[in-house]
Amino acid sequence: MYTYGLILVSDNKEKVLFEASKRASRYGNHNVSSCINYSKEKNLFEDTVKEMISMYKGLKKASENMIERFDGKVPEDDYILNQLKENIKRYENGSYAYPEEWRLVYHDGNEFEHIDDYKYFEEIINKNNPDNIYLLIIDIP
Numbered sequence: 001m002y003t004y005g006l007i008l009v010s011d012n013k014e015k016v017l018f019e020a021s022k023r024a025s026r027y028g029n030h031n032v033s034s035c036i037n038y039s040k041e042k043n044l045f046e047d048t049v050k051e052m053i054s055m056y057k058g059l060k061k062a063s064e065n066m067i068e069r070f071d072g073k074v075p076e077d078d079y080i081l082n083q084l085k086e087n088i089k090r091y092e093n094g095s096y097a098y099p100e101e102w103r104l105v106y107h108d109g110n111e112f113e114h115i116d117d118y119k120y121f122e123e124i125i126n127k128n129n130p131d132n133i134y135l136l137i138i139d140i141p
Contacts, residue, residue: 002099002140003033005052007106007115009128013037020136023107027098027140034137039130048135049121052104056116059101060091091116099140 006023010016017035024030038045063084070081094114096102104115106124115121125133 002102004099004102004138004140005048005104006136006138007049007104007121007124008134008136009124009132010134011132013134016134016136019107020134020138023112024138024140029141031139031141032136033139034135036135036137037131038125038133038135042130045133045135049104049115050118053116053118053121055103056091056096056114059096060088063087063091 008016008019020032036045067084074081105112
């Protein structure tokens with residue numbers, strides 16, 4: 001099972017649950033397991049966001065560590081080594097494979113944006129009414 005966080009902005013909880021399910025269903029089977037409102041549970045919301053952002057950094061760090069282990073020990077054209085290097089490029093461009101690399105996304109009404117930097121999360125908070133910001137935990141079988 002895979003799990004990711006989805007941040008949505010909505011004026012009520014029932015509407016945001018419907019929208020979360022609609023957005024998540026774009027990619028198939030899923031379960032919305034939690035719904036956290038920023039204003040009502042600010043500490044839990046922010047702690048969860050920070051943890052999920054750190055998971056993105058962990059993806060990159062794991063690839064960097066593996067490259068270091070392979071460096072000089074395998075041919076330059078080694079498939080795994082080159083795949084690790086490609087992964088780092090993707091991560092740096094904010095491109096993550098669904099569902100295994102998704103951690104935290106924001107849906108602006110049109111597109112999914114990965115929140116792999118806390119500054120982007122702060123922009124969302126500053127541009128929206130905190131009462132209308134929700135974090136939904138999406139589980140994928």
